[in-house]
Amino acid sequence: DTEVTQTPKHLVMGMTNKKSLKCEQHMGHRAMYWYKQKAKKPPELMFVYSYEKLSINESVPSRFSPECPNSSLLNLHLHALQPEDSALYLCASSQVAGTENYEQYFGPGTRLTVT
């Protein structure tokens, strides 16, 4: 099973809302990632979790709050977002963060629209 699942597939939220994106994998991977992808652009790394600990935060605004409750789950809590935060949010996992030859498996993404 090489599947990473993400919910919801689509999300529309107002600037005052609080919502969460969820990501799950059952491949035994100990590294999980959040990426943000704007239209016609490559994915940009936001956060990396390794063994359930936050290891990389790419200077992401605090209105995005990641959480890794266990080795299979990764959440991204959203609060007071701006319209420019509208994007495709991709979750990925890999066997071990930092081992160069371990590919990242991506989920289908959540398409977020902030109104």
Next chain:
Amino acid sequence: AQKITQTQPGMFVQEKEAVTLDCTYDTSDPSYGLFWYKQPSSGEMIFLIYQGSYDQQNATEGRYSLNFQKARKSANLVISASQLGDSAMYFCAMREGRGTASKLTFGTGTRLQVTL
């Protein structure tokens, strides 16, 4: 400075023909990994092929092969016998660093269109 450069914003290829997608990279780390991903319009990033900096042979995975020229810092993707389902965005990516500080950097992508 760009670490991963893909100079072809768009490419067309006829069905059953081979196509090469270009990728050059820049790093001072002696140990790194190079990846190619495919992203159909549905949005999911699909891993295609990997090449390690110390690998002596070019990587191959089915119809995909990676033309790795270390001295030129290039890692071109070759797709043989193109199929209509190959139409998608293709990203080259590089992993530098070790341990928990490592991260993947993507190029700007090449949109491939396979025609009849």
